[in-house]
Amino acid sequence: MNFPTWMAGVQQRTEAALETTLPSSELAPGRLHDAMRYSVLGGGKRVRPLLCHAAGAVFGADSSVLDVPSVAVELIHAYSLVHDDLPCMDDDVLRRGKPTCHVEFDEATALLVGDALQTQAFNALSKHLPGIAPARQLDMLNLLATASGSRGMAGGQAIDLAAVGQQLTVGELEFMHIHKTGALIRAAVLLGAHCGEALPEAMEHLGRYANRIGLLFQVVDDILDAEASTATLGKTAGKDAAANKPTYVSILGAREAKAMSAKLRQDAHDALEPFGESALRLHELADFIVARTF
Numbered sequence: 265m266n267f268p269t270w271m272a273g274v275q276q277r278t279e280a281a282l283e284t285t286l287p288s289s290e291l292a293p294g295r296l297h298d299a300m301r302y303s304v305l306g307g308g309k310r311v312r313p314l315l316c317h318a319a320g321a322v323f324g325a326d327s328s329v330l331d332v333p334s335v336a337v338e339l340i341h342a343y344s345l346v347h348d349d350l351p352c353m354d355d356d357v358l359r360r361g362k363p364t365c366h367v368e369f370d371e372a373t374a375l376l377v378g379d380a381l382q383t384q385a386f387n388a389l390s391k392h393l394p395g396i397a398p399a400r401q402l403d404m405l406n407l408l409a410t411a412s413g414s415r416g417m418a419g420g421q422a423i424d425l426a427a428v429g430q431q432l433t434v435g436e437l438e439f440m441h442i443h444k445t446g447a448l449i450r451a452a453v454l455l456g457a458h459c460g461e462a463l464p465e466a467m468e469h470l471g472r473y474a475n476r477i478g479l480l481f482q483v484v485d486d487i488l489d490a491e492a493s494t495a496t497l498g499k500t501a502g503k504d505a506a507a508n509k510p511t512y513v514s515i516l517g518a519r520e521a522k523a524m525s526a527k528l529r530q531d532a533h534d535a536l537e538p539f540g541e542s543a544l545r546l547h548e549l550a551d552f553i554v555a556r557t558f
């Protein structure tokens with residue numbers, strides 16, 4: 265199976281799993297459920313579920329089991345986007361080519377959507393997972409909680425907000441993005457591996473890959489924000505410069521940022537060496553993250 269066909273398959277099954285996980289708009293409170301579904305379904309590249317499935321495949325994990333952490337991570341991601349777009353944060357009106365949640369609904373609803381998506385993620389991941397020992401499942405819940413919280417994504421967002429208008433070194437920028445963007449991407453990869461038979465040494469190699477991919481994702485995001493159009497991105501382009509935010513492009517310049525993305529991609533490929541052919545999809549995803557146009 266070629267990469268586009270595999271990717272479309274995972275995206276489809278993720279969409280279906282999200283659809284059944286989210287409460288129906290017909291259930292009370294209908295408007296909140298409607299806003300949750302609006303914010304999650306029918307958009308997004310589903311990069312984190314793709315990484316989760318690709319990592320699980322290395323260790324023989326079952327696709328139907330992998331759907332569960334994939335959904336959990338994607339719900340956390342969707343919540344972060346809804347909150348990130350709020351006027352008190354990035355104040356954006358466009359996401360995935362549609363009005364942002366607080367524009368389509370209202371601010372209070374958007375706040376609740378984020379809250380409810382976050383708890384829905386843990387609800388999904390805490391249900392019975394066939395073939396996964398309870399202790400392993402607890403590790404998975406702990407991994408996702410840590411990646412999402414103040415020592416992970418939420419902490420990275422706090423650093424990001426404090427960095428507006430500041431001069432950061434590349435090291436400080438990296439620290440911020442390892443948390444804000446990288447932590448959840450790393451969690452997606454490791455949760456996939458937890459669904460299969462991954463030994464600690466393999467987890468270490470995979471962790472190295474995930475760290476590189478997390479940063480790579482952000483460097484490419486910075487380049488796209490500077491160079492792509494709003495129409496292509498489906499979100500407001502040029503926001504980082506307009507908001508006076510430090511980015512890889514503003515600190516290093518576009519040429520150096522692209523050189524950095526090439527190096528990170530190579531490092532990601534190198535980290536996968538011990539896995540041979542079984543890591544094909546993870547290799548392809550590293551290339552996809554660099555080649556993406558939105």
Ligand code: GRG
Nearest residue numbers: 308309310311344347348417418421444445485
């Ligand atoms: C509000 C707690 C809290 C956290 C927000 C991740 C984040 C922290 C904010 C997102 C803002 C942003 C644009 C970050 C850059 C990297 C990123 C996560 C881009 C969006 O992810 P994609 O490209 O989006 O995977 P799709 O729409 O494809 O799912």
